[in-house]
Amino acid sequence: SLGVMCLHKHCLTQYIKRPSQRYTVSVFSRSRSVTFTMKCIWIFTLAFGICISLCDGTCVKSLPELKIDSKGNLVAPTACVDIDGTRHELGSKWVKDCMDCRCDSSGGLECCINYAIPAEYDKVNCEKIFNKDTCSFTVVKKTDPTEICEVTGYIG
Helix, strand or coil: CCCCCCCCHHHHHHHHHCCCCCCEEEEECCCCEEEEEHHHHHHHHHHHHHHHHHHCCCEEEECCCCEECCCCCEECCCEEECCCCCEEECCCEEEECCEEEEECCCCCEEEEECCCEEEECCCCCEEEEEECCCCEEEEEECCCCCCECCCCEEEC
């Protein structure tokens, strides 16, 4: 059930008389009362979440490697295991293939790209080239790779 905190008797009386109305949360200042509906707060939260999702870099997550002992009991992970089989201590961090990786305390593995990907540039006349040594993109003219193109937006 959704609860409403209200500091004024008037607000509480209105809520009791008309419980089917939209719930409101009131924020009071010295000179005026500003009321936000729960619907408005929900929409703001959703929009903010979508923005964060779009702005966040690309990550790959994997669950801990689970093992069962001879008695059938689950054995707690003691390390994380990379895709190539490399073991990493719980709580450790490292960089691999231009990705920042970490092994959490439960044995879960997370790796996120540590570079920005050009998104807004002249895609007709320019192309992006990735440099694995510097973990960065350069956007150059297709006809003259020595000429750099302007980039106005990045992802990641």
